[in-house]
Amino acid sequence: MKKLLVSTNNHFCCKKYMPFILLKSIFLFFLTISSFCLLKESFGENLLKNGDFETGNTSGWICWETFPWDGDGIPVKHPARVDIHVPGTIGVPTPPAISGLYALTQEVTAEGTARGGIYQELNINAHSTYVLTGSMAFYGDNIGDITIIGLLDGQWNPVNTSTTPFKFYIGGDTVSSWTKFSLSIIPSKNIITVFTETCQDWGYGYVAGWYDNLSLQFVYENSKPFSSEKTPPEVQK
């Protein structure tokens, strides 16, 4: 009799909590689904605005230039300008764009020394891995010609483009068709800068850097930041 009573009570308890268990199961099911969708959106999403330049202009990017500029320093004897076009006219590669109809061109069309490009600052998660991919083409007719794509670990600063280790470049007296590149970075801050730069450091001929399909993607979140610093031992009181 006692056994039967216990059994009945258990049954009653189950019935009483059944709606809550059901609600909890439904909640957990939707939580799992929404987490999966969120994860799916985060991976493979291009964090850059207008990385394929299909707006037909540099919308989403900020143009920069050091003028007057000469790699040898001051005085600048023959300053020239970097013209930024979507698309340009110097050293047109085949095909003229990798994706869609448009590609970015940074060109110096006058004999003289010049340096400039575009950049985008992005708020990201520090200590996570990000990868920048895309394609570049180049027209150069002198050893002072170069075009660069790179990442800065932090905010935009034109001084840091020469020292950043996260960059890819094509330069010299050469013509190069579309070349794919891939750069990865684990930022130490919550902001990084993607930049392009084209230079003519000898005031001779022309130079043109072509860019298309630029994409910055989050790859994965590292569990701990990379650091060579050791945690100091606790001070004994």
Ligand SMILES: [Ca+2]
């Ligand atoms: Ca394009």
